[in-house]
Amino acid sequence: MDVDIGNALGTTPGVTTGVLDRLDDRVADAHETITDGMANDAFGYAALNLPETADPDAIRSAVDRYDDPEAVLTVGIGGSALGAATLANALDSEVDAYFLDNVDPDQARRLLAELPLSETVVNVVSNSGTTAETLANFLVVREAMDRADVDWTDRTFVTTGGEGNLRRLAEKHDLPALDVPAGVPGRFSVLSTVGLAVAALQGHDVEAILRGGADGRENLSGSLYDSPAYAYGAVSYALARRGATTNAMMPYAESLETFAEWFAQLWAESLGKDGVGQTPVRALGATDQHSQLQLYRAGPREKLVTLLRPRERADVSIPETDLEGLSYLGGSSLGELLDAEFEATEASLAAAERPNVRIEIDRVDERSLGELLYGMEAACVLYGELDGVETFTQPAVEWGKKAARGLLGGGEFEEAEAVSDKRELVVSGGR
Amino acid sequence: MDVDIGNALGTTPGVTTGVLDRLDDRVADAHETITDGMANDAFGYAALNLPETADPDAIRSAVDRYDDPEAVLTVGIGGSALGAATLANALDSEVDAYFLDNVDPDQARRLLAELPLSETVVNVVSNSGTTAETLANFLVVREAMDRADVDWTDRTFVTTGGEGNLRRLAEKHDLPALDVPAGVPGRFSVLSTVGLAVAALQGHDVEAILRGGADGRENLSGSLYDSPAYAYGAVSYALARRGATTNAMMPYAESLETFAEWFAQLWAESLGKDGVGQTPVRALGATDQHSQLQLYRAGPREKLVTLLRPRERADVSIPETDLEGLSYLGGSSLGELLDAEFEATEASLAAAERPNVRIEIDRVDERSLGELLYGMEAACVLYGELDGVETFTQPAVEWGKKAARGLLGGGEFEEAEAVSDKRELVVSGGR
Numbered sequence: 011m012d013v014d015i016g017n018a019l020g021t022t023p024g025v026t027t028g029v030l031d032r033l034d035d036r037v038a039d040a041h042e043t044i045t046d047g048m049a050n051d052a053f054g055y056a057a058l059n060l061p062e063t064a065d066p067d068a069i070r071s072a073v074d075r076y077d078d079p080e081a082v083l084t085v086g087i088g089g090s091a092l093g094a095a096t097l098a099n100a101l102d103s104e105v106d107a108y109f110l111d112n113v114d115p116d117q118a119r120r121l122l123a124e125l126p127l128s129e130t131v132v133n134v135v136s137n138s139g140t141t142a143e144t145l146a147n148f149l150v151v152r153e154a155m156d157r158a159d160v161d162w163t164d165r166t167f168v169t170t171g172g173e174g175n176l177r178r179l180a181e182k183h184d185l186p187a188l189d190v191p192a193g194v195p196g197r198f199s200v201l202s203t204v205g206l207a208v209a210a211l212q213g214h215d216v217e218a219i220l221r222g223g224a225d226g227r228e229n230l231s232g233s234l235y236d237s238p239a240y241a242y243g244a245v246s247y248a249l250a251r252r253g254a255t256t257n258a259m260m261p262y263a264e265s266l267e268t269f270a271e272w273f274a275q276l277w278a279e280s281l282g283k284d285g286v287g288q289t290p291v292r293a294l295g296a297t298d299q300h301s302q303l304q305l306y307r308a309g310p311r312e313k314l315v316t317l318l319r320p321r322e323r324a325d326v327s328i329p330e331t332d333l334e335g336l337s338y339l340g341g342s343s344l345g346e347l348l349d350a351e352f353e354a355t356e357a358s359l360a361a362a363e364r365p366n367v368r369i370e371i372d373r374v375d376e377r378s379l380g381e382l383l384y385g386m387e388a389a390c391v392l393y394g395e396l397d398g399v400e401t402f403t404q405p406a407v408e409w410g411k412k413a414a415r416g417l418l419g420g421g422e423f424e425e426a427e428a429v430s431d432k433r434e435l436v437v438s439g440g441r
Numbered sequence: 442m443d444v445d446i447g448n449a450l451g452t453t454p455g456v457t458t459g460v461l462d463r464l465d466d467r468v469a470d471a472h473e474t475i476t477d478g479m480a481n482d483a484f485g486y487a488a489l490n491l492p493e494t495a496d497p498d499a500i501r502s503a504v505d506r507y508d509d510p511e512a513v514l515t516v517g518i519g520g521s522a523l524g525a526a527t528l529a530n531a532l533d534s535e536v537d538a539y540f541l542d543n544v545d546p547d548q549a550r551r552l553l554a555e556l557p558l559s560e561t562v563v564n565v566v567s568n569s570g571t572t573a574e575t576l577a578n579f580l581v582v583r584e585a586m587d588r589a590d591v592d593w594t595d596r597t598f599v600t601t602g603g604e605g606n607l608r609r610l611a612e613k614h615d616l617p618a619l620d621v622p623a624g625v626p627g628r629f630s631v632l633s634t635v636g637l638a639v640a641a642l643q644g645h646d647v648e649a650i651l652r653g654g655a656d657g658r659e660n661l662s663g664s665l666y667d668s669p670a671y672a673y674g675a676v677s678y679a680l681a682r683r684g685a686t687t688n689a690m691m692p693y694a695e696s697l698e699t700f701a702e703w704f705a706q707l708w709a710e711s712l713g714k715d716g717v718g719q720t721p722v723r724a725l726g727a728t729d730q731h732s733q734l735q736l737y738r739a740g741p742r743e744k745l746v747t748l749l750r751p752r753e754r755a756d757v758s759i760p761e762t763d764l765e766g767l768s769y770l771g772g773s774s775l776g777e778l779l780d781a782e783f784e785a786t787e788a789s790l791a792a793a794e795r796p797n798v799r800i801e802i803d804r805v806d807e808r809s810l811g812e813l814l815y816g817m818e819a820a821c822v823l824y825g826e827l828d829g830v831e832t833f834t835q836p837a838v839e840w841g842k843k844a845a846r847g848l849l850g851g852g853e854f855e856e857a858e859a860v861s862d863k864r865e866l867v868v869s870g871g872r
Contacts, residue, residue: 016864088731102551112728113782115757115775116805117695120533143727146759146770146778153760175764197732229870241868255741256687256720264548275732282736289687289736289744291722296574297543299841300519301628301706305713305720307837310686312743313720326546328577329584333606338851339577344546347577347849351544354844357860361840374547381870406738409792410730413785418778420769429788433447437672439660439812 011226011381013238014368015245017356021365022311023252025245030234033244033396038232040395041240044388045230054402056191057198057387058230061223061380063191064202066216072167072186073211076131081106082211083125085151086135087143089196090169092272093205094135096383097219099268100374103212110151113143118150127158132166133207137190137199139174142415169203195402197275200383215376222380230388242367243389246314247396249365250288254314257288258306262295262319262352265374269318270294273386280390280401287399288314295319296351303355307362315359315366319352322373442657442812444669445799446676448787452796453742454683456676461665464675464827469663471826472671475819476661485833487622488629489661489819492654492811494622495633497647503598503617504642507562512537513642514556516582517566518574520627521600523703524636525566527814528650530699531805534643541582544574549581558589562642563597566635568621570605573846600634626833628706631814646807653811661819673798674820677745678827680796681719685745688719689737693726693750693783696805700749701725704817711821711832718830719745726750727782734786738793746790746797750783753804 018025025033047055056063082105084094091111098107108121108130132151136144155162167186170176180187188203199205201223206216231237234244246257257277259270274290281287293302295317306315323345330340339347359366371378394401409425416426449456456464478486487494513536515525522542529538539552539561563582567575586593598617601607611618619634630636632654637647662668665675677688688708690701705721712718724733726748737746754776761771770778790797802809825832840856847857 011870012867014865014867016866019864019866087728092732112695112725113775113778114693114695114727115754115779118757118775119755140766142770142778143731143782145764145767146773146775149760149762149767149770150757150775175766179764225870235868238868238870255743256722262545264543264545271732278733278736278740282740284739285741287736287740289720289722289740291687291720294543296545297518299838300574301523301702302709303841304835304837305709305718307840308715309709309713309718309720310716312686323546324550326549326581329580331580333576333610335571335606336576336580338846338849339573339580342577342849344544344549344577344581347544347573347845348546350845350848351574351841353860353863354841354848354856357844357856357863358837358841360863361856361859362837385870404735406735406789406793407730409738410734410782410785410789413788414778414781415769417781417785418769418773425785425788425792428792429784432784432788432791433450434445435447435450436443436445437666437669439442439656439669439816 011238011385012370013241015241017360018245018249018365018367021363023249023254024365025248029248033248034234036396037234037240037244037392040392041230041232043395044391051193053193054195054198056193057195058227058391060194060201061220061227061384064206064220066220069188069203069206069210069216072188073207075186076211079105079131079211080126080129081108082131082133082208083108083110083151084133084135084208085110085144085147087111087141088275089199090135090137090144090204092275093200094208096200096268096272097205097209097214097379098212100265100379101214101376103214105212107208107212110147113146118147122154127155128160130165131211133169134166134176135169135204136176137171137196139170139176145175169207197279198387200272201380218376219380222377223384226381226384226388239385239388240392242369243392244396245367246288246389247393249314253312254365255288256291256313258291258293258302258313258315260293260295260298260315260317262317262348263374266318267294276386276390279404280394281397281399283399283406286397295355296348299351299355307358307364313364315364316369317352317356317366318369320373321370442669442816443801444672446672448791449676449680449796449798452794454680454685455796456679460679464679465665467827468665468671468675468823471823472661472663474826475822482624484624485626485629487624488626489658489822491625491632492651492658492815495637495651497651500619500634500637500641500647503619504638506617507642510536510562510642511557511560512539513562513564513639514539514541514582515564515566515639516541516575516578518542518572520630520706521566521568521575521635523706524631525639527631527699527703528636528640528645528810529643531696531810532645532807534645536643538639538643541578544577549578553582553585558586559591561596564600564638565597565607566600567607568602568627570601570607576606600638628710629818631703632811649807650811653808654815657812657815657819670816670819671823673800674823675827676798677719677820678824680745684743685796686719687722687744689722689724689733689744689746691724691726691729691746691748693748693779694805697749698725707817707821710835711825712828712830714830714837717828726786727779730782730786738789738795744795746795747800748783748787748797749800751802751804
């Protein structure tokens with residue numbers, strides 16, 4: 011993975027080499043904190059050890075019993091789904107991967123109508139084992155399997171922590187159970203059982219993913235000039251402090267669209283606290299040039315645009331044509347067109363003095379994905395150190411969970427009462 | 442459509458009733474400009490007349506010749522695809538809708554492998570008739586149909602303006618051609634041939650969509666207190682001026698996920714200019730509560746959160762269970778859980794004094810969608826009037842288009858030369 015921060019110099023907002031040099035001293039300190047945390051397997055930092063501590067054999071022994079499934083359905087939400095979905099949507103496989111990651115009756119109904127339940131493996135994922143959305147969905151899926159005369163205990167495994175409803179379910183019904191590693195928050199768990207079980211079921215090279223992560227780990231160092239992950243984290247932080255409160259993550263590859271979702275969770279939930287943080291915006295090149303680029307180039311100067319692309323891709327030629335005005339496309343390829351658009355967008359932003367960063371990976375394969383995912387996690391941890399926030403917690407999520415639980419009659423919570431205090435000013439369309 | 446702006450009062454940033462009352466005078470003036478524009482079918486404003494001017498019969502007569510297709514493939518990008526995709530992904534149909542809306546070789550290859558080409562109708566959409574991405578994709582699709590021994594001229598229709606390559610193609614091969622109405626920018630074209638042809642092919646009630654749009658049109662008035670669309674546009678504008686430079690559009694319905702994409706284009710491309718605008722953030726409830734909510738509640742105070750839901754949905758019961766700790770869910774439903782999460786999130790943001798607006802539609806059906814889409818367009822036009830921008834143009838997109846075209850050898854453009862001037866500061870992962 012290469013990170014090119016040249017287009018963050020001299021832009022507005024922007025950095026200078028002087029800013030970067032001074033920041034680099036703080037990067038050295040932060041790196042010490044990070045390596046200490048890693049050495050102690052401290053909460054959160056433990057995630058950065060996963061390339062070494064994850065156990066591909068344990069993952070495979072849990073999933074190898076499922077002989078040639080047609081599909082795998084992951085029931086999970088947030089960090090329990092996004093890592094696996096990122097890998098699944100990036101890499102081709104004969105085994106289809108589905109995700110039930112909301113509590114939308116429409117989504118559940120459509121999915122259950124589509125899935126070949128007797129040929130589907132179900133993976134229920136919740137670290138706490140108590141996530142209401144995930145367990146409610148699981149109850150719906152289990153009933154559908156019962157109705158379809160499929161023995162759900164034969165087709166279901168769980169990925170969970172040491173306690174909770176899900177662990178008890180696995181024990182009661184003797185289900186295969188993968189352990190969520192201790193000290194790894196959901197949004198940092200892609201390189202663990204949480205992200206890799208589905209990849210193994212889909213026949214992807216789990217060792218290569220971890221090898222990519224290990225490459226990323228080796229590239230961490232005490233200077234942003236030597237570590238692409240830190241270069242990205244440090245520049246993002248410095249730009250945010252100078253007004254770039256949003257960060258548009260714009261991969262130029264459809265297969266990396268879910269990666270942008272994964273990044274958005276990582277960035278938002280880790281760094282958005284105490285009134286600081288950087289709002290991640292999920293974008294997609296080249297499509298969003300026809301949607302978002304006007305804003306990125308000419309809107310408020312509160313934005314970093316991160317342009318991500320693979321250096322190699324299997325290409326598709328554009329046929330020659332006799333259509334007037336299109337002859338310049340014939341003989342070219344979709345990939346060349348996409349690369350031209352990438353470079354044009356980058357130059358267009360630079361010409362308007364809008365900061366942008368280029369990230370390149372070799373290609374969309376297991377190893378490069380492992381390196382990319384690890385690199386973004388390390389970038390995020392560094393950013394959190396520089397900004398002095400608690401990167402690995404998510405305290406603001408709890409309030410809403412309690413309110414929802416109270417509303418559903420799952421206990422007495424004062425938060426639920428606030429819902430009825432809502433201030434209304436309704437403008438109605440009537441009819 | 443109802444818009445509840447109560448939770449934008451007294452928040453930070455926020456408005457007061459005094460602010461709204463003063464703003465309402467400007468809304469009256471803006472409404473006069475808008476109605477004048479509509480009366481003259483002026484550029485852009487003409488889009489707000491589409492509920493009356495669109496011709497469902499012309500659309501149906503173009504597409505009715507395709508007898509019982511399995512699928513429809515739209516080749517288009519930006520506004521030429523997003524409106525149709527919004528309707529297609531919101532409404533169930535026996536006819537599958539696909540979109541080739543990027544120039545990614547991966548996407549093209551996967552799609553062409555999946556599509557039953559002999560049973561697919563291809564809809565090529567470009568207002569100018571010259572969009573490079575769309576025409577390159579079309580050439581690839583046409584070649585695939587040739588190879589599959591499918592007569593592409595039998596299965597292809599175009600939606601385009603009066604001139605350009607696409608119009609000439611239609612004339613040369615006697616293809617059915619739908620006209621893009623004059624004066625309607627792509628991002629405002631969902632209620633025209635551009636958005637409705639696919640809906641007609643999928644068997645949706647096109648008249649009902651337009652009736653919903655007409656409902657929205659009737660609800661426009663000289664006061665934000667009487668018009669839900671203007672209430673939304675005015676409050677978004679007032680909040681943006683007070684620091685809410687981002688707007689997270691968060692539907693609580695999977696079927697409206699693409700609507701958030703459509704909204705993002707409308708908002709970004711119309712309002713993001715002259716250094717102002719509001720960055721649209723695409724979110725999804727309840728999933729993003731486990732991803733973005735931490736940031737929305739505790740990050741920088743630069744955000745409006747728009748919570749959107751249907752009041753009615755076909756529900757799915759959650760089965761009773763003997764699992765300890767989950768008994769509170771049994772007997773409830775996924776829809777009830779989703780609504781509880783919606784209200785909990787809304788209250789959670791309000792308790793943290795973060796502005797949020799609630800939009801409710803009756804249900805996800807043709808009429809309500811028409812009203813919602815029209816309402817957001819009118820909100821956007823009003824916002825543009827209040828902010829004094831050229832809502833209907835997108836000048837900043839042109840630069841990049843020229844650069845890309847120059848890079849591909851499609852002519853001499855000085856913009857292309859800027860690409861080679863790129864300032865580099867590469868931190869490499871090596872290996």
